[in-house]
Amino acid sequence: MAKPTDEWFGQAFGKAWKDKAEEIGRFNLAIFGKTGVGKSTLVNAIFGAEIAQTGIGEPVTRAEHLYLHQSGTLGVLDTRGLEVGKDNAALLGELRDYLHGMRRKPLAEQIHVAWYCVRAGDRRFESTEADFIRALADLGLPVILVLTQVQRGAGGRVHPDAEALAASIAALDLPIQDGLIHYTMALADDFTGQTAYGLQEVLDATFRGAPDGVAHAITAAQRIDFDRKRERAEVAVKAATAAATTAGASPIPFSDAAILVPVQIGMMASIAVTYGISVERSTAASIAATAAATTAGRSVVTNMIKFVPGAGTAVAAPISATVAGTFTYAMGQAWIRVCERLARGELGLVGGALDGDTVHRIFMEEFKTSASRRKLPS
Numbered sequence: 001m002a003k004p005t006d007e008w009f010g011q012a013f014g015k016a017w018k019d020k021a022e023e024i025g026r027f028n029l030a031i032f033g034k035t036g037v038g039k040s041t042l043v044n045a046i047f048g049a050e051i052a053q054t055g056i057g058e059p060v061t062r063a064e065h066l067y068l069h070q071s072g073t074l075g076v077l078d079t080r081g082l083e084v085g086k087d088n089a090a091l092l093g094e095l096r097d098y099l100h101g102m103r104r105k106p107l108a109e110q111i112h113v114a115w116y117c118v119r120a121g122d123r124r125f126e127s128t129e130a131d132f133i134r135a136l137a138d139l140g141l142p143v144i145l146v147l148t149q150v151q152r153g154a155g156g157r158v159h160p161d162a163e164a165l166a167a168s169i170a171a172l173d174l175p176i177q178d179g180l181i182h183y184t185m186a187l188a189d190d191f192t193g194q195t196a197y198g199l200q201e202v203l204d205a206t207f208r209g210a211p212d213g214v215a216h217a218i219t220a221a222q223r224i225d226f227d228r229k230r231e232r233a234e235v236a237v238k239a240a241t242a243a244a245t246t247a248g249a250s251p252i253p254f255s256d257a258a259i260l261v262p263v264q265i266g267m268m269a270s271i272a273v274t275y276g277i278s279v280e281r282s283t284a285a286s287i288a289a290t291a292a293a294t295t296a297g298r299s300v301v302t303n304m305i306k307f308v309p310g311a312g313t314a315v316a317a318p319i320s321a322t323v324a325g326t327f328t329y330a331m332g333q334a335w336i337r338v339c340e341r342l343a344r345g346e347l348g349l350v351g352g353a354l355d356g357d358t359v360h361r362i363f364m365e366e367f368k369t370s371a372s373r374r375k376l377p378s
Helices: 004-024 039-047 088-102 127-138 160-170 199-209 212-221 226-247 254-274 279-290 298-302 321-343 356-373
Strands: 027-033 066-071 074-079 113-119 143-148 181-183
Touching: 004 212, 004 254, 004 279, 027 039, 027 127, 027 212, 039 074, 039 113, 039 143, 039 199, 066 088, 088 127, 113 127, 113 199, 127 143, 143 160, 143 199, 160 181, 181 199, 199 212, 212 226, 212 254, 226 254, 226 321, 254 279, 254 321, 279 321, 279 356, 321 356
Parallel strands: 027 074, 027 113, 113 143, 143 181
Antiparallel strands: 066 074
């Protein structure tokens, strides 16, 4: 049975998570290419399998050839029933109408980047495909051209046939992002010894092509670049630390320490969304990490702040700006560690439920370390 404090904390965290997710918005990717080139495999390798699990998606045109799959901070526009290269006129007509209507909507409702995929093993690129890419660019979409399933030999050299195909495409001088053609192998193959590669380069090109306003959404949606996730999470920690320091500028009585809790819950929610942790899982993890107990809000502070150097132990002692800032900073660093391990799949389930004891241990270890090493202002 959930404790009253856990219930309160969970509700507060869940609301903050949804608010942050709405604030971050959604990155919408259009993906094109002939049937069987590995579009879904490429999307899943970079963004995870959630989109594939959503099924066919919702039709966005009356003709029902364009479908938008949505999962959190990612949307993927795909085609059904029409073949690029054969049905260009019909497909582009629907896409043109859809994009025109979207331009009146908020940024999170628009399509931001298009990937065009060509399977290297096909060894051919048709003129109708080139025409389609030019038409996409004319519609205002940044186009990233990806060669899929590109074999590499010893020393990392790509297959000569793939090089020849890329050279023939490059000679067409197509309007593609950065003028680059990206070689990729989305999935490793243990039998042939092929390793996955090229995904980071496609992701980097996607960031360069997309509007700045959806960079946070891309960071949250993708599953391969944890440096970007940590960098974005650190921004949330810095902002919350500054807010807590300001709150503590007039020393807070220990009995009123709960004033810091909304700042910290907002920070934790932002980090969880950035790491792509679902609201259900991150709520359970946040309760386990902070081990909220006794009285709502105040205990989250009083049970942990004793580990902050200079905080004192007396309940009547004031919480200074330095202590408030250090406490919030350490809490943020500890939560980043938990979220990163959750996102990497390193914290497994016990009996179908999150291993709360392990989450709490990891959180408290990092909290104590971060609190002790933080440099205090002179």
